[in-house]
Amino acid sequence: MGPDPHILTINSGSSSIKFSLYGLGATESLILQGELARIGAPPGSFQARDHGGQQLIARELDLPDHDAAWKTLFAWLKGHEIGWELHAIGHRLVYGGRDHVQPQKVSPTLLADLQILMPLAPDHLPHEIKGLEAVPRYFPDLPQVVCFDTAFHQRMPEVAQRYALPGSLAKEGLQRYGFHGFSYEYLTQELSRELGGPEAPGKMIIAHLGNGASMAAIEGGRSLETTMGLTPAGGLVMSTRAGDLDPGAILYLLQEKGLTPEAVNHLINHEAGLLGISGRSGDMHDLLAQEDTNPRAALAVELFCYQARKFIGALAAVLGGLDTLVFAGGIGEHAAPIRARICGPLKFLGLDLDPDLNQGRGPVISKEGSPVTVRVMKTNEELMIARHTRDLMG
Numbered sequence: 307m308g309p310d311p312h313i314l315t316i317n318s319g320s321s322s323i324k325f326s327l328y329g330l331g332a333t334e335s336l337i338l339q340g341e342l343a344r345i346g347a348p349p350g351s352f353q354a355r356d357h358g359g360q361q362l363i364a365r366e367l368d369l370p371d372h373d374a375a376w377k378t379l380f381a382w383l384k385g386h387e388i389g390w391e392l393h394a395i396g397h398r399l400v401y402g403g404r405d406h407v408q409p410q411k412v413s414p415t416l417l418a419d420l421q422i423l424m425p426l427a428p429d430h431l432p433h434e435i436k437g438l439e440a441v442p443r444y445f446p447d448l449p450q451v452v453c454f455d456t457a458f459h460q461r462m463p464e465v466a467q468r469y470a471l472p473g474s475l476a477k478e479g480l481q482r483y484g485f486h487g488f489s490y491e492y493l494t495q496e497l498s499r500e501l502g503g504p505e506a507p508g509k510m511i512i513a514h515l516g517n518g519a520s521m522a523a524i525e526g527g528r529s530l531e532t533t534m535g536l537t538p539a540g541g542l543v544m545s546t547r548a549g550d551l552d553p554g555a556i557l558y559l560l561q562e563k564g565l566t567p568e569a570v571n572h573l574i575n576h577e578a579g580l581l582g583i584s585g586r587s588g589d590m591h592d593l594l595a596q597e598d599t600n601p602r603a604a605l606a607v608e609l610f611c612y613q614a615r616k617f618i619g620a621l622a623a624v625l626g627g628l629d630t631l632v633f634a635g636g637i638g639e640h641a642a643p644i645r646a647r648i649c650g651p652l653k654f655l656g657l658d659l660d661p662d663l664n665q666g667r668g669p670v671i672s673k674e675g676s677p678v679t680v681r682v683m684k685t686n687e688e689l690m691i692a693r694h695t696r697d698l699m700g
Contacts, residue, residue, distance in 0.1 A: 310329055310330070310331030310332075311329075311330055311331070311393040311394065311696055311699070312327060312328070312329055312330075312337065312388070312391050312392055312393050313327070313328050313330055313392075313393065313394055313395070313396055313692040313695050313696055314326070314327050314383075314392055314394075314395045314396070315327075315328070315395075315396045315397075315398070315688045315691045315692050315695070316395060316396070316397050316398070316437055317397075317398040317687075317688070317691075318372070318397070318398075318433045318434050318436070318437040319430070319433060320429060320430070320433055321343070321344060321345045321346060321347060322341055322342060322343045322344070322345060323341065323342045323345070323372070323375050323376070323379060323437070324339075324340075324341045324688075325339065325340055325341070325354075325379065326338070326339040326340075326688040326689075326692070327339070327388060327392075328688070328689060328692040330692060330693070330696045334689060334692075334693075335357065336357045336689075337356065337357055337388060338354055338355065338356045338357065338362060338388065339354065339355060339688070340352070340353050340354025340355065340362070340363070341353060341354075342369060342375045342378060342379060344369065345369045345370075345371065345372055345374075345375050346369070346370060346371055348368055348369075348370075349366040349367070349368070350366065350367055350368060350369030350375070351364075351365070351366050351367070352364075352365055352367055352369075352378060352379075352382070353365075354382075362386075363382065372433055372436050372437070372440075373436070373440070376436075376437065376440040376443075376444070377444075380440075380441075380444035380445065381444075384444065384445075392445065392448055393448075393449075393699070394448065394449045394450070394451060394695050394696070394699050395441055395445075395448055395449070395450045395451070395695070396409075396450075396451045396452075396453055396691040396692055396694060396695030397412075397434065397437060397438060397450065397451070397452045397453065397691075398434075398453060398455060398488065398687070398691055399420075399430075399431070399434050399452045399453065399454050399455065400427060400430040400431070400434065400454075400455045400456070400485065400538070401423060401426065401427035401430060401431060401454070401455070401456055401483065402423075402452075402454030402455075402456050402457060403419075403423045403426065403456075403479050403483075404460075404479055404481070405419070406419065406452075406454050406457075407454065407457045407460045408457065409451050409452065409453045409454070409457075409694040409695065409697075409698050410451065410452060410698070411449065411450065411451055411452075411698065412438050412450040412451070412452060416452065417435065417438065417439070420434075420435055421435070423479075426479060426480075426536065426537075427537065428571075429537075429571070429575065438450060438452065449699055451694065451695040451698050451699065453488070453690075453691045453694045453695070454487070455485050455486065455487045455488060456483040456484060456485060456487055457487055458484070458487030458488070458490050458491045458529055459483060459484030459485075459487060459490075459522070459529045459532050460483075461528050461529060462482075462484070462529050462530060462531060462532070463530065466482065466530065466531045466532075466624075467481045467482050467483075468481060468482070469481060469482065469535075469536075480536065481536065482532075482534075482535040482536060483534075483535065483536060484520070484522065484529065484532035484533075484534050484535070485518075485520060485532075485534045485538045486514045486518070486520050486522075486532075486534070486687075488687035488690040488691060489512075489514045489634060489635070489685040489687050489690075490512055490514070490522050490524065490529065490532075491690055492685055492686050492687065492689065492690040493512055493632055493634055493683055493685055494507075494510075494512075494524055494527055495690075496683065497510075497630075497632070497681075497683075498527065504526050504527035505526055507524075507629065507630040508525070508629030508630055509523075509525050509622075509625040509626065509627050509628050509629045509630070510523075510524045510525065510625075510628075510629060510630040510631070510632065511523055511524070511618055511621045511622065511625070511628060511630070511631050511632070512524060512631075512632045512634060513614065513618070513631065513632065513633050513634065513635075513638050513648075514634050514635045514638065514685065515542075515614070515633065515634070515635045515636070515637040515638035515641075515644070516545075516635035516636040516637055516638070517544060517545035517546075517588070517636065518538055518544055518545070518547070519541070519542040519543075519544045519545075519635065519637070520532060520533045520534045520538075520541050520542060521533045521541070521542065521614075521617050521618065521621055522621070523621040523622075523624045523625050525625060530624055530625065531620075531621055531624045533617050533621075539574055539575055541617070542610075542613050542614065542617060543579050543580065543583075543609055543610055543613050544579045544580070544588075545579050545580050545581065545588035545589065545590075546575065546576050546577065546578060546579045546580070546581045546582075546588045547574065547575050547578060547579045548573075548574040548575075548578035548579055548582070549579065549613065551574065556570060556574075559573065580593060580606045580610060583602060583605055583606040583609060584596075584600070584602045584603045584605075584606040585602050586600065586602070586603060587603075590607070590610070590636075590637045590641055590644065591640075591641070593606050593607050594607060594641070594643060594644075607644075607647075608647075610644070611644060611647040611648050614644075614648045615648055615651060615652055618631070618648070618652060618655070619652070619655070622655055628655055628656060628657075628678050629678060629679065630678065630679045630680075630681065631649075631657065631678055631679070631680045631681070632680075632681045632682075632683055633645055633680070633681070633682050633683070634682075634683050634684070634685045635685065638682070639667065639682055639683075639684060640667070642664050642665050642667065645659065645664055645671070645680075645682075646659060646661070646664055649680060655678065656676065656677030656678040657672070657676070657678050657680060658672055658673045658676040658677075658678075659671055659672055659673065659680060660672060660673045660674075667682050668681055668682030668683070669681055669682060669683065
């Protein structure tokens with residue numbers, strides 16, 4: 307691809323397309339990033355900024371479906387000088403199943419495999435596949451690489467992956483996969499580089515806390531356990547996702563309330579979580595501002611912190627101890643009160659925050675001499691995808 311390849315990364319969701327352009331030469335540089343939002347829910351929007359934050363485009367427009375969004379994005383790229391210098395596109399695919407672990411080039415065989423996997427990720431794969439199919443219409447000679455968000459957790463022990471279901475269902479791929487893999491991989495690599503090798507952080511928990519939230523237990527660069535399972539709806543309570551539910555609750559919604567599977571899916575992914583508890587908002591910043599006057603907002607915040615403490619305790623048990631805790635994601639990086647409430651009752655595990663350092667957002671926010679080092683780190687999933695794409699394309 308030449309000494310200074312330009313890699314476009316794409317993350318296609320149900321109502322948005324996020325993109326970033328990186329130059330990966332002797333140094334790694336962000337050239338631009340942007341998003342097409344509110345696809346299918348007018349008014350849509352298209353915005354992009356360069357590496358310095360300068361607005362390149364910001365306008366409302368009609369985006370009735372993903373085809374219209376792809377056409378808008380690629381026409382803009384081709385009309386801009388940076389569109390003439392693309393060397394490859396790296397796509398984030400949320401789910402790769404058991405057989406797709408390593409990044410790979412897009413091929414007819416891969417697309418056929420993804421169609422088979424679609425029932426296990428109906429909220430994500432259809433839109434991501436459309437993105438893979440759209441590129442050749444606008445950039446027919448541009449190589450494409452797919453990177454799987456589940457790949458980082460594929461080395462978890464079988465006991466961590468397996469559901470207590472009949473073996474026939476496990477053979478069909480009904481198991482725990484875990485997500486936010488690019489975030490965990492990036493943070494693990496950055497810490498290893500900073501501290502001197504994959505063993506340096508010791509027994510580590512990374513808390514990726516954002517609108518989607520999960521945690522992972524990592525040792526020696528390997529994921530041993532994570533909170534999400536078959537889908538990103540499991541584990542911690544999130545902005546609009548319920549997190550872990552008793553299967554009987556799903557049966558109740560289906561049998562007693564008469565909801566369709568589609569309605570249940572929408573409920574647990576888009577109407578639950580912090581939004582469902584508070585009845586007002588799924589945004590942690592809003593809830594923290596309201597908790598003194600709104601008991602439901604206060605409950606949502608407390609439940610989030612309670613579950614986070616519970617999972618940290620469980621993951622520490624898996625690791626057999628804890629040396630490093632990393633906070634990342636929008637909440638993990640920016641919400642000092644949440645970090646304090648999560649860590650405060652866990653002093654028995656060796657977590658001891660310095661209040662002043664915590665307010666300053668790190669990079670290390672634990673007290674000097676604390677048995678567990680607590681860090682705040684900014685993650686970069688898009689750069690991880692760009693690196694994988696570059697490495698595969700050579």
